Amino acid sequence: xxxxxxxxxxxxxxxxxxxxxxxxxxxxxxxxxxxxxxxxxxxxxxxxxxxxxxxxxxxxxxxxxxxxxxxxxxxxxxxxxxxxxxxxxxxxxxxxxxxxxxxxxxxxxxxxxxxxxxxxxxxxxxxxxxxxxxxxxxxxx
Numbered sequence: 001x002x003x004x005x006x007x008x009x010x011x012x013x014x015x016x017x018x019x020x021x022x023x024x025x026x027x028x029x030x031x032x033x034x035x036x037x038x039x040x041x042x043x044x045x046x047x048x049x050x051x052x053x054x055x056x057x058x059x060x061x062x063x064x065x066x067x068x069x070x071x072x073x074x075x076x077x078x079x080x081x082x083x084x085x086x087x088x089x090x091x092x093x094x095x096x097x098x099x100x101x102x103x104x105x106x107x108x109x110x111x112x113x114x115x116x117x118x119x120x121x122x123x124x125x126x127x128x129x130x131x132x133x134x135x136x137x138x139x140x141x
Contacts, residue, residue, distance in 0.1 A: 012088045015058040016045030016129070017070075017097045018078065018136055019104070025114035026136075028123065029065070032109055036086075041113075041123040043094060043132065054093050062097075067105040074099040079135040083128040092128040094136070 019027040028041045046061040048054055055072040062070050075095040083090045106112045115123075117140060120133045 010088060012085060012090045013048040013054070014045060014090060014092045014128075015048055015054045015061065016043035016092060016094050016132070017058055017062060017075070018043055018094060018132075019062075019066075019100070020096065020098045020140075021114055023114075025116055026120065027066075027104065027112060027114055028120065029106070029109040030111040031126075037126045039124070040126050040129075041120075042126055042129050044112075055095070058095055062100070065108045067107055068100040068102040070097055070100045078139055079132060081128040081131050081135075083126075085128075090128050092132070094132045096136075096139070 017027075021027075027044060029044050031038050031040050031042060033039075044062060044065050045058055046065070048057040049060075052060070053072075055075050058075055059070045059072055062068050075097050078094045078096045080094060081092045083092070104112075117133075117137055120136075125133070
């Protein structure tokens with residue numbers, strides 16, 4: 001059973017998924033205009049809301065952003081990153097997901113792409129996402 005994380009004035013908990021398709025490509029999305037760090041590429045996901053476990057939050061975010069359903073047990077915790085952000089400390093938890101139902105749709109971002117892992121190194125990404133690419137590379141070898 002996963003513990004529930006509470007965002008507070010000091011910490012901001014965020015979850016993201018490395019969705020990996022049958023060809024081994026990973027999905028990234030571009031942050032929309034009007035949001036902090038607009039135009040940068042990131043793994044899909046979002047904030048953990050009050051009372052949610054990280055896996056529950058990620059399943060909800062993937063439904064909202066991509067229109068897919070994910071069974072929480074199919075989310076494998078992979079790594080995390082930590083970065084100062086707007087007077088708080090962002091804790092970004094990355095999960096690997098290779099199984100979902102529904103067709104991936106771009107519902108909230110201006111663009112998305114399925115890319116080989118090595119192509120992620122060339123993307124402009126938020127500071128917290130950058131170290132996740134290297135960690136993901138190590139885990140997927």
